[in-house]
Amino acid sequence: MGRETGPKCRQCRREGGKLFLKGERCYTPSCGVSRRNTPPGERAKKHRPRRSQYLLHLREKQKARRIYGLGERQFRIYVEQAKQKKGATGEALLTVLEQRFDNAVYRAGLASSRVQARQMITHGHFQLNGRAANIPSILLKESDIVQVKEGRRGRVKGILEANKDREVPSWLEKNAEQARFQVIAAPKLEETGLAIAANLIVEFYSR
DSSP: OOOOOSOHHHHHHHHTSOOOOSGGGGGSTTOHHHHOOSOSSHHHHHOOOOOOHHHHHHHHHHHHHHHHTOOHHHHHHHHHHHHTSSSOHHHHHHHHHHTBHHHHHHHTTSSSSHHHHHHHHHTTOEEETTEEOOOTTOBOOTTOEEEEOGGGHHHHHHHHHHTTTSOOOTTEEEETTTTEEEEOSOOOGGGSOOOOOHHHHHHHHTO
16 A cells, blocks of 8 residues: 555544644644544545444554554564564564654654654655665664754754754653754653554554
8 A cells, every 4th residue: 555645634534542643733723623623525524433443552553653654564564573572562663663763863853753753754854873864664773863964954953943942752762952862762652642542453453
């Protein structure tokens, strides 16, 4: 399945809540979900589908895919990786997703959305441990250091200013003046702020 390119607010309304796909707008009254939190389409308004177990599992999987901006094939790979780890598979899955390069850039406030973070990475704005890195799917590990290239800092100054009040999770240590952050621990799932029932996702792929 290709990457979804339709209206972001429509995706949020489909999943019944904010997926934070449009950066700062998601935190303001202009958010489409805040103004109209109903499923998109006339048929959806008139005919509410029966909430079967399959539908619950599917919607939870689609919600996570959309939040992190992943295709079906890549998402399934992460599920298989999570199954190989110790502990609860659902928690391991969310930990892997949080460790993605693009997600960490977004969490650190160096981008206003994961989509923007992915674009900035592919355009070569960042260094990872002092070396150029342009692959959004890299999984960061403890002690990794991510920094905006010196010649690109002017381009991200406005983004840093816009996100200066955003709370940075405790597993990241941010230095706004140098436009950099370091991974100092494993991601803490209670800090994601995302209502994802990861166990339903694992059950979906275990059918």
